[in-house]
Amino acid sequence: MDDLFSKFDPLIEQRETLLKTGLTDPFNLVMEKVESPTVAVCNGKRTILLGTYNYMGMTFDPDVIAAGKKALDEFGSGTTGSRVLNGTYVGHRAVEQALKDFYAMDHAMVFSTGYQANLGVISTIAGKEDYIVLDIDSHASIYDGCALGNAQIVPFRHNDIEALEKRLKRIPEGAGKLVVLEGVYSMLGDIAPLKEMVAVSKANGAMVLVDEAHSMGFIGEHGRGVAEAQGVIDDVDFIIGTFSKSVGTVGGFCVSNHPKFEILRLVCRPYVFTASLPPSVVATAAISIRKLMDSADKRAHLWENSKRLHAGLRQLGFTLGTEEPQSAIIAVIMPDLEKGAAMWEALLHEGLYVNLARPPATPGNMTLLRCSLCAEHSAEQVDQILGMFAAAGRATGCIA
Ligand SMILES: Cc1ncc(COP(=O)(O)O)c(C=O)c1O
Numbered sequence: 107m108d109d110l111f112s113k114f115d116p117l118i119e120q121r122e123t124l125l126k127t128g129l130t131d132p133f134n135l136v137m138e139k140v141e142s143p144t145v146a147v148c149n150g151k152r153t154i155l156l157g158t159y160n161y162m163g164m165t166f167d168p169d170v171i172a173a174g175k176k177a178l179d180e181f182g183s184g185t186t187g188s189r190v191l192n193g194t195y196v197g198h199r200a201v202e203q204a205l206k207d208f209y210a211m212d213h214a215m216v217f218s219t220g221y222q223a224n225l226g227v228i229s230t231i232a233g234k235e236d237y238i239v240l241d242i243d244s245h246a247s248i249y250d251g252c253a254l255g256n257a258q259i260v261p262f263r264h265n266d267i268e269a270l271e272k273r274l275k276r277i278p279e280g281a282g283k284l285v286v287l288e289g290v291y292s293m294l295g296d297i298a299p300l301k302e303m304v305a306v307s308k309a310n311g312a313m314v315l316v317d318e319a320h321s322m323g324f325i326g327e328h329g330r331g332v333a334e335a336q337g338v339i340d341d342v343d344f345i346i347g348t349f350s351k352s353v354g355t356v357g358g359f360c361v362s363n364h365p366k367f368e369i370l371r372l373v374c375r376p377y378v379f380t381a382s383l384p385p386s387v388v389a390t391a392a393i394s395i396r397k398l399m400d401s402a403d404k405r406a407h408l409w410e411n412s413k414r415l416h417a418g419l420r421q422l423g424f425t426l427g428t429e430e431p432q433s434a435i436i437a438v439i440m441p442d443l444e445k446g447a448a449m450w451e452a453l454l455h456e457g458l459y460v461n462l463a464r465p466p467a468t469p470g471n472m473t474l475l476r477c478s479l480c481a482e483h484s485a486e487q488v489d490q491i492l493g494m495f496a497a498a499g500r501a502t503g504c505i506a
Pocket of ligand 1: 219220221222224245247288292317319320348349350356357358
């Protein structure tokens with residue numbers, strides 16, 4: 107009998123070779139205690155967190171915590187059912203209303219994760235006969251949504267407006283077309299030229315879905331994302347988002363003004379055939395979303411942090427994913443996985459946690475140290491982080 111696991115042998119070998127050098131496993135870190143959105147204890151050491159998606163620092167907000175505790179007391183620990191059966195509580199309706207208010211849109215549908223929101227919406231609206239034109243660097247959940255719906259996938263070069271247009275023009279007349287874009291691409295932290303891309307998509311008769319997972323809460327005047335910042339939010343048909351980043355909990359959603367949107371609740375399998383979010387989770391999400399509406403100061407401070415870190419890392423001699431800071435993600439490009447893992451470990455010893463990202467999650471086979479800033483990082487913490495990068499960079503030979 108063939109062992110179905112033999113296809114993983116190259117990965118197992120690569121991992122074992124790396125760990126044999128005595129390196130701490132970068133994909134197996136345990137947070138022993140979490141003190142705040144920016145500090146945790148890892149391996150017994152107080153560590154600054156620079157690799158979470160807690161952009162707006164909502165996880166320890168006192169109102170958010172109080173709402174979660176109250177819901178736990180009043181509604182119990184879980185719904186034990188699907189949204190279309192016993193799994194819709196007042197809290198699920200309330201968080202959908204908060205989303206409608208946040209985006210000023212007619213419809214909002216909450217899923218159990220952002221992954222499931224992409225999986226569900228994309229696979230349900232684009233089927234076998236339809237075409238999905240998507241940026242080649244799209245998130246795995248977008249690709250999986252395309253695969254689940256069996257649509258024709260037409261990828262185009264990352265952020266290339268002309269390539270998008272060319273692909274759209276080649277699609278047979280009369281076929282259903284969905285263009286899928288992201289506001290912020292999470293590996294390099296770069297943003298999409300949504301203004302131009304949405305215009306090209308509309309001119310060619312396509313519907314547009316934008317995943318704003320990494321921009322919600324932070325980018326745009328009201329934190330609605332890159333589509334808001336670039337003035338095209340009203341032309342976007344569907345916005346996908348998550349509660350696992352700026353909102354500070356777990357869950358996913360889609361908002362839209364499409365008049366037939368609500369039918370998705372009956373036909374979208376990743377919405378119907380899974381349990382709904384626990385009452386405590388939707389309660390924390392609802393209050394967090396409402397507070398994010400009113401967080402202009404935090405957004406401004408997060409931009410300051412992003413600029414400070416970007417400029418400092420550049421000055422130290424690191425190669426970064428973008429010329430200018432475009433989001434709360436600053437990606438440091440490493441020469442290879444070995445150096446990347448060594449640098450990751452050296453930073454951990456300094457007392458800093460960042461994300462090590464490697465292929466296939468990264469574009470162009472890159473190894474990245476992804477730094478994601480939080481609105482709760484102080485300017486002093488950012489300076490401390492830069493000191494840690496300087497020390498770890500010199501110790502590993504990444505910088506002179
Ligand atoms: C662009 C993008 N979309 C969707 C998701 C999925 O979000 P969730 O963590 O809620 O499943 C992620 C998560 O990293 C993401 O980066």
